[in-house]
Amino acid sequence: MTLLETLTVILVSVGGLFFLTGTIGLLRFPSSFSRLHALTKADNVGLGFIACGLALQAESVWVAMKILLVWGVALIAATVSAHLIARFTLRAAGGSRRTPP
Amino acid sequence: MTEWAFDALLAGGLLGLAWQIVASRVLFRSVVLFIVFGLLMAVTWARLHAPDLALAEAAIGAGITGALLLSAYRAFLSRRGTDPGPPPVFPRWAAVGVAALVGALVGGIGWVVVGLEPPEQTAGREALAHLAISGVENPVTAVLLNFRSIDTLSEVVVLFVAFLAARVVAQDLAHAGPGDWLRASRNEPVLVQPLIAFIAPMTVLAAGYLLWSGEHQPGGAFQAGAVLAALGVLLRLTGRLRPTSEPSLAERLSLVGGVVLFSAIGLAGAGVASAVLAYPEGWEYELILLVETALTIAIALPLVLLFSGSGGLRREVR
Amino acid sequence: MSGVALPLSFFVPLLTALVVFVIGVRRAYGVILLGALTTLAVALYVAYAVAVGGPQVHYLGGWEPPLGVELYADGLSALMLAMTALVGAGVTLYAGPYLRGKGHDGERFWPLWLVQWATLNGTFLSADLFNLYVMLELLTLTAAPLAAMAGDRPSLAAAMRYLLLALLGSMAYLLGVALLYGGTGTLHLREAGELAGAEPYTAVAAALMTAGLFAKAAVFPLHIWLMPAHSNAPAPASAALSALVAKAGLYLVLRLWLWTFPALLSAPMGWLIGGLGAVAVVYGSVQALRQPRLKQVIAYSTIAQLGYLLLLLPLVALPAAAVSAWHGVVLHALAHGFAKAGAFLAAGNMIYCLGHDRLEGLRGVTPYLSVTLLALGLAFVSLMGLPPSGGFLAKWLLLEGALAAGQWFWGGVVLLGGLIAAAYSFRVLALAHAEVPHGYAEIRSPRRLPPAMEWAPLALVLLAYGMLLGGVPILELLDQGAPEGVR
């Protein structure tokens, strides 16, 4: 196993660990906000690790860039969707009078 | 060994999801799990060396279908409680029996056919053999746009017809479509506008890339069209587009343009090439790209309109 | 160049539909008529070319099977194509004034109907199993909205049921195609059959495809959707659905069994499918007897009449019966197409004039609906198979085949079906002759029919009678490219 491969394995495993944590959080946490908290944070970091790990295996720099771009786009999507979910939950809980964060 | 484990996991996931989809108590769960099911199918296609399908499934099967299902689910919620829903009339054991029978039949026969000695001469081998003169390098694109282009033409007609059909049974605009476009535009979460500003050009770019790359690698008009349609869905959901009851001239032209162009090139083939839908020699690549471009729009627009449940769309002036 | 006529018969109505959609019906009525006439001309030309030069072939894209898709017109295709064109022309002429009379210009109707016409032509011409799948889906997606057009509860429910059943049916069909492709490596209708032979998987494929097509064609156990769907659609749509679309499914059943799966055609299989047909014949006719509305009667009669087509399968395996039964079944399909379209259009006239189609309303309408009633009467005569109609020729041939092979049971089915058909037909016609009851007041004065609406049904029905004069040329055309056993 070369150095790169080892690094990949480590990175991907860490990423997987974050995902696992996030998923456990999703299942176990009581409220929407805390679930959201677990998901967004843990999964985004996890995805980042996995993307990095895979980028190391890429044939060319271009491909590595693409993989990182995937992470970037996913980050943006996660941000917005988490925001929307949180906002909806807030309103559903009767908090619509409050100014949005 | 890992491959087998992965396949087994995939299969288990597919079966479990399918079971939940048809038998879960909560309808919402079924709908959401169907989207997940679509994503797993996409992975399965990838596993089975069908990357074109994986792309299409993710974009169309899971994406667009999911959006359609969710919006329909919402409509079904609106008058909740009027219909308690009767119990199944069929005895459950009989259903299990029939299902087991069908499953065994399909699985068994599928297994038998897969296990047969593969025929020497297949359409697929022919296609690969003729790939060089098809004008493109991706064999699936070659089959879709050259060898069996009538199927592709007809299926775009299918989409168009689905749009026409939906117009027949669609309700008044007041009931149509997901969400209320006005409210979304008036009181919008702050993050939406930046997201769209970023996503929209990216999506168009991605669609263009998919379209162009379909010639030599996975992708093509369907995938590109589906991605564009996803953008349309997004714009519609966020109130950037508002529904109109009838399509405008430009929309009508885009709806039929793909088929008309394809047919025109196809019919011209009877004169300048050997047969209808044949491309003149040397022009295959250019014409296929042209047709695919037109088809992309002809695929994206009806999908968005079907999601919107309206005859047309107009830019919302804010 | 005759080969180009085959794709043209698909493309001409298709492009007409698209043009109509773009420029709008109000400005495109001339385009519609032009497109319909061109399609008619192309279809008749194909029939002529086949009659003179034998089966016509066109390889789309220039690729021969198994790589490409083949369009193939033999006698059967040519006849169905011509019948569709004639019925289609009648429906097209009729629909304009009918829809205008209903208060709209048919913006929704025309593109759907023209695409449906194109699809029907494609179905009759395509020799590719997968292309046929696409065509079948197109048929479903054009037929279901036409059935739902009325927008009321029964028609929506019927359209929904039809759609679900048809989607299920297409899946079964596609599964069959998948198996055949897996076994043979080709999608060509005949090549697949030749390569497959009588293997177990072919049998399963045949069963799946047949069952799938049965769902689309409303064969007996899967028939529930047909009556409400066909009886609630606008009259021209009903005519197209009953006379053409349902038949396209059965056309494929026959095409598959005779061209792709002849090796599987055993006696028990024939009895099973023929038995379903026989049940449909009796059941549909008996139900037709009990309906209170004219279009319901006609729709149930479709279920019964489609059943006759299935009687071919038990008979075609017997050499003594094969040729007569085959000829009879095809003549039946043609005669039924004309008569049924005419009957539905006639019922449309009744609705147009009276605002409803309850049978009781037929009392005393003879003075102003005489041409319509004549068409209706003649259509019923053909449906019950009495001379001098085309339906009679068909019944005669079927019976001749059955009796020549000593198959008295199937002969009995044909006769019994005719008798019950007579019962429901004369129930309707008797009311047209009945006197107006005392105290009956005209609620609204009947409207005057536009000439196209008055004469289109009669013209269509008379085509079924013209078959008495054209029987020999029609059957000679049918023999072009027919398989060994039925020539």
Add this chain to the structure above:
Amino acid sequence: MTQAAFFSLVAGALSGIAIYGLITQRHLLRRILAVNVLGNSVFLLLVALARRDPDYVDPVPHAMVLTGIVIAVSATAFALVLARRYYSETGLTHLPEDEE
């Protein structure tokens, strides 16, 4: 057992589940879902078939499935519109059992 054979068995099981759903469920949305699952099972069988020959991947079934996916989404879209219209006309989420 090859991968293709394995997935053809999975396709069988999927179709069985879909049929079970079609029979037991009467909610229109679920029936539409079940039909979609059934469609996917057929597609899976086709793609498995394309994969069985070790030396090449058959592009024709792939093209067929791609066509099939687009047709499925078209039909589903129309079915959903129809179901919604039916629901708003009748307030029912299922079809009446008999039209007799």
Add this chain to the structure above:
Amino acid sequence: MSLDAVHELLPLWALLASVITAVVIFALRDHRQRQRTFWNLFGASVKLVLVLLMLHGVMLGHSYEVVYPVLPGVTLLLTVDALALLFAFLSAVLWLVTTVYAVAYLEHSGQRARFFGFFSLCVAATFGIALAGNLFTFFLFYELLTLATWPLVVHRGHPAALAAGRTYLAYTLGGGVALLTGVVAVQAALGDVAFSAGGIPAFSDWAEAEPFQATAVLALMLAGVGVKAALVPLHRWLPVAMVAPAPVSALLHAVAVVKAGAFGVVRILQDVAGPEVAQTLGVAPVLVALAAVTILYGSVRALAQTDLKRRLAFSTVSQVSYITLGVALGGPLALLGGLVHLVHQGLMKITLFFCAGYYAETRGIHRIDELDGIGPRMPWISAAFTVGALGMIGLPPVAGFISKWYLGLGALEQGQTWLLGVLVLSTLLNAAYFLPVLRRIWMLPEPAGRPEVPPERASRWLLYPALFTAAAALLAGLLAAWDVSPLGWAQRIVEQEYPAP
């Protein structure tokens, strides 16, 4: 087209004469009465002329044949032989007469376009039956006749008429199915075979090889035509159909429907099976027995009727079976009796129905007991009625006598002496139900208070046809020895069927 070709196609032109008349009349609006009458009479006259031309041709030894292949191995065949002309001529003449009568009769009723259209179609079908040269053609026109007569039966549209229509259809369509089965079975076994005098040779071979099947087929075909010939127990539709207007009854009874049935019996027994085969298969004796039963049954039932038209209807049931009897008996003399009765019964019975219609139309008389003393008041029509009634009884010199005479001779020739008893008994019964009517008409005093209705001008055209047919019935009896009298013509037919050895 050369003149010869036109001449060869005479049967077609004659057929088309009625079909075109029907189409033209359908196309005329209801109030175009003069035009309709013109076309009616024009069509009928043209047709009569064409039939006379053919008659001339056949007498000169010419034979006409029109063939059109309808399906491979199935042809539409119109041939003109002596037997065909017998029936064709009868229908052509009586059509003209009935048309005159019907125009007058239906002067004021509604839906005349429909009525006369189907009326013409009905005659076209009858003509087709007469000229049919094979079983396919025969069946085609036979069923067309059913279709064309049904609107006439239900013409009035009241519940009784509709019920009668239902009964009529139930019987005739049921019979049609039996006939169709038989005809198709013959087609399936023997192919396209034309009628041939004395039996189709192929059929007798078949009957030898497959006696059971041949018997069944023959029985089916005879049951099919037996319905229209009103053989017991298939006769019930005929009295019920009496609700139709009088000209229709006249047509049904004398010219078209029952005659088509009887003619069918002749064709099938003589020209398909052949008398010997029918005898060996055992079909003919059964038919003889049935005919005998029908003759007596019809007469007995007629006795009990108080309604004039119903009495006439049961009389028809009885009288038509003379034809069946004659044919089924076999042998030249009996056949002669049967055939000549085909014409004679037509002339006499149409007279009687014309008269009954006249009584009903001018005086509102429907029941027999209302006829008291009508004779002196309406001498001409009552005279015509008397001629018809006496002919039915079989008194010389009216035509009916001739028929019964030859039937009796035929029975003796075949050694079936018991049939003489049937004939005598039937004659007594005929007398028993007709003589009281005549007595009422001529002998009994007119009841007081009968309203004085002057015969209208239109009713004159109701009278002339009756007088014409009565005269014809009388002449047919008086001039029986003449070459072209019905008897003479029937003899010509019998010579073809039983060629002198």
